[in-house]
Amino acid sequence: MGKHIIRRVIALGVVAIFGIVGMQTYWVATTWNLNDTEFSQKAQLALYGVARQLAAENKADLPKRDIVRQRSSNYFIVNTESEIDAQRLEYLMQQELQRLNLDIDFEYAIFDCSTNEMAYGGYCYADTPQLPDDGPVAGSYLPPDESLLYYFGVKFPTRIGYIWQKMQLVIFLSVILILTVVFFIYSMIVILRQRRLAGMQKEFIDNMTHEFKTPLSTIRIAADVIARDPYVASDARLARYAQLIYDQYERLNEQVEKVLQIARIEKGSFDVQREQIDLQELLPPLLSSARARTEERDGHLTWQLPDRPIPLHADPLHLANILHNLLDNAIKYGGETPHIAVVGRISRGHLHLAVSDDGPGIAPEHQDRLFEKFYRVPTGDVHDVKGFGLGLYYVNQICRAHRWNIRVESKLGRGTTLHLRIPLSTTSEAVTA
Template sequence: MQKSVLRRVIVLGVVAILGIVGMQSYWVVTTWGLNDTEFSQKAKLALYGVARQIAAANNADLPSQDIIRQQSSNYFIVNIESEIDALQLEALMQEELVRLHLDVPFEYAIFDCTSDQMAYGAYCQAPSGNENMDLDLTGSYLPPDKELLYYFGVKFPTRTGYIWEKMQLVFFLSIILALTVAFFIYSVIVILRQRRLASMQKDFIDNMTHEFKTPLSTIRIAAGVFLRDERIQKDARLSRYAQLIHQQYERLNGQVEKVLNIAQIEKGSFEVKKERVDLQTLLPDLLNSTRARTDELSGELTTNFPREPLPLLADPVHLSNILHNLLDNAVKYSGETPRITVSGIHEGNNLRMSISDEGPGIAAEHRDRLFEKFYRVPTGDVHDVKGFGLGLFYVAQICKVHGWPIQVDSEVGTGTTITITFPILPVPQAIAT
């Protein structure tokens, strides 16, 4: 993953996470406020209903204002200006709480004029009989209000627990969100660490590959000297060794060139120098080299190409490389006796060039991944064909840069055909005639 792409992903991820966390926090705060407001309103309605019924029982009128004073979040004072019976107050309070579906325990106290203190009444469980709120609050202090004369106070000690209970789903979702944020942060750390390791590995491979170029050049020169030496040519054994050295040089140099080209593609410094190239001038050398290999293995190479010029707009070096890769793969994966067919068919202004083999073929689940970097079709514990899985990746990248469609047709047991569609340039009239 490129650095700029990774940076954008992280920035967008952080912005999205911050937005979600902000919305979740706002939702939690708002929901808490709504539940708190709902609790206070229900408590005030219950207390007002109790005050109204006590006043009616005493044939008294309620004060014109300040009937209910909220001293704190869970403590209320009710100004009634008439005599208050503790048992009546407790019964009416439970009745009102049941009516309003406010199932919370409460404790109450009545102001005693003689002692100028609140006379504690009792701690009453929730009207629904919910015994799981086991609080030993008997004798807790309920402060008086010095401005009033006839009043009682009611305290709801489990108000906070009641709101928490109503917000269980909200807090559960918040925990899920927190875990998601933690996972995102962990994922970013892992991605950055893996990217750093991959970058180090890539730099090492690139540097090592460049370092190979000098000794490879020396080996090529030495192998050439050996092959041209008359004394070595006369000695069959030494001549075979010299050829072996040259062949291994060609093989290793080809792998090094693949790695270097792919490194340039990934860095974005890959350049394709397109020019007019006649495919007919490139094919003979490639086909002759392939035919020599197939003949050596008692195989066969069949060609079926148009005879007229086939001008393309392409980079000749990379065009030769990808055709060499495809022919090389066809030989390597055709078994002990390779039978290769190279054909070209005109379709309008295009040439469909196909390279076919009669090898074991490729299963459907592997065909879509053939052009992935480092991917090789699994062959179990047998690795009779050497390679890094870079050849077809390089072919796909070159075709992509040139705009050439590439297609793979294969079935297990029937062989594989790879087809590239080349746009053909117009042939000058003088050449055409």
């Protein structure tokens, strides 16, 4: 994953998180305000109902205004202008709260004219019909109102807990959101750490492959000198060893070059040098070399191409490389005696090139990942085919750079075919080239 992509992901993620957290915070605050307003309204309705019933029992009139005064968020004073019986007040309070579905604890006090203070009445629980008066709750204080004469005060000490209880769904979703944010932050840390490790690994591989170039060149020169020596040439065993050294050099150099090419592609320094070429001149040497390798394994290679020039506008080096990789893959994975077929046809201004083998085939679940870097089809504990999983990745990158289409067609037990679709070059393209 590129540096710019990671920055975009982090930036968009941070914006999204701030947006979601802001919306969630607004939702929580709005829900709290609605529940708080609902609580205050229900409490005032309940207290007004109590005052009205007390006035009716005392055959007195209620004040015309300011019957229920909210002194704080959980403390209310009710003006009755008539005497108040504590037992009756407690009963009526419980009845009114139940009627309004306001299941909450409360404590009350009645103003005492003789002492000019609030006489504590008791603490009533929502789930207990009636509780004996055990005196004031520790730390509880219900302040009086100097402007009134006959009144009582009611305090709801569990108001905050009651509102939070009604917001259980909101709290649950908020916890899920917090966990999601934590998971996102943790994921970003892991991604950045993995990217740093991947960068270190990639830098190590690039340095290592570059360091291989000098000894490989020395090995090639030494192998050429040994092979040209008359004494070595006259000894069949030494000549075979000299050829073996050169063949292994070619194999290792090919892998190193492939790694270097892919490194250039990923660094962005990769450039396609398009030229006007004829596939009929480029392909035969590759087919001859592939046929020789196939026949060494008692297999055979056939090809069928249009009997006409096939003009293409492409990078000849990379085109030769991808054709070599396709043929090499077909030989490697074509079974013990590979039967390779190369078929080309021209249709609607495009060359359709198919490279087929009759090997074991590829399962459908692996076909979509065939062009991934370092991916190799799992074969259990058997590793009879050597490689790094870079060949088809390189082929796919070159095809993308040329805007060509490549796809795989395979069935288990019936071989594999790689289809390459390349537009033919026109006269105008040839002139431009």
